[in-house]
Structures are given as structure tokens and as C-alpha cells.
Amino acid sequence: MPLLEMLGVRKAFGSHDVLRGLDLSVNEHQVVCLIGPSGCGKSTLLRCINGLEGIQDGEIRLAGDRVSGPGVDIDRLRRNVGIVFQSFNLFPHMSVLENVTLAPICVLKQPRAEAEARAMALLKRIGLEAKARDYPDRLSGGQQQRVAIVRALAMDPKVMLLDEITSALDPELVSDVLDIVRDLARQGMTLMLATHEMGFAREVASKVCFLFEGRVHEEGPPDKMFGDPEEERTRGFLKRIIEAGRL
């Protein structure tokens, strides 16, 4: 049984259809990369899975349980599904440590000492334990994004959604962030990531999905998708990516 399933998901903003009956399934420990032209619905899909956007039709299931539509315990869903945003969205009025411990203390009711110990362990893993008392403003973009990942991880999610997490970073800061994602994938975390880092997608993905016009236009293992895609649109997209020097 897939861990995460999307069945005929439809999402429109006003009269603008973004997702038009999208089907996709993600198995446990899979790393699924969403690629596609901007506006194809990659970010919207991730936000819908996390319940930040409601969907108009179709169904999203997590471990077989329906998590879209009315009657869903959305806070519980979000405890299981972490999301990291392109723009980090750290809380600027809190130190790094407070950013990481806020949800465990507030939502999971962990004792502060325990939450802080866990947060420090996580920060140590990404080499930022020295920054624990600093405020986000003092950190580089790459460091902020690593903290944002740790903040999501502190909730022990079953799935992590990564929404173009390196797009706002200076090129030399990207690799630090991708290293963490690579580690997560290696440890068996189920990951769904919208990305423009095609090289990285090719390296870590177990499945690559090309989104086009609100649907999964083509999906397959990375070597097939990047080496010999079947669909005309996929080829066209990858050709433009190669021309831009991004693959």
C-alpha cells in the first residue's frame, strides 16, 4: 500500500485550474521529485497535501486514511507531514533554538529540556549547534534553510515535503542544503520534493514526475526520465533545461 496517494486531485484558484485531476502515489522510503515548468502546480500540490490549501475534488490519502476534505484532523496530519518552503519562513523574533522547539513544546507537549536536547542534537547534525542562540537574521540563506529543515524534522514527520528549497539560495549555498536532503533520503525518510535541481533529482530520486497542465504527464525512474523520456512535452522541457545549463 502506498504511504501517500493522490487520486484525481483538483484545485482551482478562482477560475484558474491548477491541478486538474492529478494521480500520484508515493511509497514509504521513496524519494519523489516533481519537475515541470513554473506554474505547473508543483508547489500547489505540496501545499494541498499539507492541508495549507483545500482541494475541490479528488482525494489525498496518507497510509490509507483520507486526509483531504471535511472532518480531517488537520493538525494531526501536519504532525505527520512536514513541509519546508522556498523562502525558509523562520520566525524572526525567535532564536534558532526557539524556532526548532516551538512546535514540539506547543503541539507535542514535550518538556522544554527534552525538546531543547533533541533540537541541539538535530542542529549538531547539520553543524549549526553554535548558532542555536542566534536569531535567523544573522544566518546566511543556506543556514536558515537548514534550520527550517531541522524545524520540520523536530516534529518527527513520516513524510517531508520540500518546496523548491534551494531556489532562493545563492549557488554556493545550495550544496549544504542538498547534503541534508541526501542524508534524509539515505536514512529512509519518505520525501516529496519540487525542484529545479535536475542533477540532484537524478541522483537521489527513486521516482521523477513531470507535471504539466495540472497532471502527472509522465513518471518513471530518474535514468529513464532524464535519459530517454517518452513524452514530447517532457523532452521539450528537459531540452530547455539543458540549454539553460542546468543539467
Added chain:
Amino acid sequence: MTLASEQTQLDWGAPSQPKASGGLAWGALAAVVAILGVATLVLFNLRGLLAREVLSSSAADAAMVAVLAACTLLVWPASRAIAASFRVQPNLAAGDLVAARIAAASSREWSFITLGYGAAALLVLGGIAFFTANDGQVSKTFFDAKLIRDFTPLVAKAFMVNVLIFMCAEVLVLIWGLLVAIARLIPGEAGRPVRFLATVYCDIFRGFPVIITVYLVGFGIPLAGLPFLGDLPLPCYAIFALTLVYGAYVAEVYRSGIDSVHWSQMAAARSLGLSHLQALRHVIVPQAIRRIIPPLLNDFIGLQKDTALVQVIGVLDSFNQSRIIASNHFNLSAVTIVGLLFVLITIPQARLVDRLVEHDQRRMRAGG
């Protein structure tokens, strides 16, 4: 690459000449002379007045000499302006265009400095002239030294009533305003009636003149003969009325502060599993409050000043007290004291807020 060869020589025109500076410099000097004339006249008048009131003292004379000396100091920038303007032509003649332009610019700069300080001096002299007009009646009406000395303690004691009222009202306004703001921001269909009521409340009480609210509450509630509410001490009604009005203002300030926090912060907080209220409490409101402290102080200063309105329902506050003194002595000096007391409490608050904002910004940028 044919472009470069096709490019023609750009026409830069003649190099720019020094701007005119002589006229301005001489004008500045003339202005200084005129100001000195005015100063002499005004101070002479003042000295005569003091002599008639038997208030002449060597200290007053020294002060007047100091004012005159300060005006005379204006000659210095004016002369620098003229000196610099004299350097323009020789430099031009020597073919040093850059030095000529620098001299002209320097001359103009000094001329403007002379004129700027001169304008300020004129304003001060105008003020002195106003208060010495009509044989000093103006200054005596507002600033009778003896009355001020005698009645400051009494007025200051009555001012404590104002302080009590605005302190209580401010605490209540902070809480009530936040509640109203949150009510206006309740999401969803279920929140619609509460949102509506909160909006109506804000619209009504932001529009309602404070003095009328104070009047209606202060006279109306006792008149309606309600049990308990009907026989509270007068300042309680004043506090209640001010809370009603300023709660509406401050609710709007809170709301704009909350709105100004980017929605992505809410998304980030919710995505971590925080409920709407938890996100507001831990993430949105703390950031909003940091941004609204300066506008909040503005409203608080307004509230403090509006405590002077509670005299319409007969609270014996500083304004009411000072009006009694004023009508007994046919002189407004006691009322001036009240105004000055309000200024006196406002200034430290403004500085405190500056410090708070600065401190907070430093903290957010600082390491741990």
C-alpha cells in the same frame, strides 16, 4: 562586432561652469545685518519692559547679550561665503575650472547655512516680540511666574487623577483592543457574526467624538439607575469611556500590525501543527506587537491628553482644577501648567519607545 567601430564620438558639450555664488553670499550678509537690527530692537524693548516691572537683573542682561552675540555669530558663515565667492574668478582666470566650481559650491553652502540659521534666529526673536507685546501682557497671561510658583503643587496633585485615569485606561485598552482585533480576524463562516460585531464596534467608536462618549457614559450610566454600575466613582466612567474609544483605535493598530506579518509566517506555523490560536499567540502577535509599538504610543499619548476631557463630567482633574484657579485669578498661567505637565510626561515615553525599538532590533540582529 561592427558596433564599436560604428560608434561616433559622443557630444559632451562644454564642461559645466561654476554656479553663481556672489549675489547669494552678499544677500546672506545683508540678511545677517537685518537680523541684527531686529534683534537689537526686540531686546531693547524687552529690557525696557523688565525695567518697568522692576525685574531687571544682571542675569537678564547677560542673557540678552548672549542672544545678541549668537545673532552676531551669523557674520562668520556669511563672511566665509563671501570669501569663497571671491576665489571663483581667480581660479577661472588661472584655468582651474574644478577649483572654481569647488569655491562656488562652498560659497553657496555657507550662504545657505547663514540663511538657515538666520531664519531660526528670526523665529526665536518673533516669539520674544510676541510675548513682550502689549507691554508684556501676553507673557503675564500665560506665564505669570508667581501664579505658576504658587499653584504648581495643587495642579500637579490634581494631575495624579489624570495619571490614574490614563494608566487604568491604557491597561484596559491594551487587552480590549487585542480582543477586538482578534475578533475581527476570526476566520471562517462561524466567525462571521463576531467579525461583523467587532467591525461595527470599531466603526462606531472611532467616529464617536471622545468628549461626547465621556459625557454620555459619565452622565448616562448613573442616570439609567443601574444597580452597582450606577454608583461608581466618576473616574471609573471616565476610564470606561476612554477604553471604549481608544479600544477601537488600538484594535485597528493591532489589526494592521497582525496584517503586516507576512502570511507565510502563518503558513509556516500552521504547517508545524500549531492551531490558529497557537500560531497567533506564539508567531503572529509577538511580531505584530514589535511593529505597532510606535503607533501604539501615538494613540496612548492621544489618550493621555484626552484625560483632560473628563472635566466635562465633573472629575476634579488637573484641567478642572486649573480652570478654577484661572477664573479666580483672571489669568491662564495655571492652565499653562497643565499643558506643560502633559508635555513633561510625553517626552520620556517617546524616548523610551525609541530605546525599546532600537534594543529589539539590535537583539534580533545580534548573536546569542
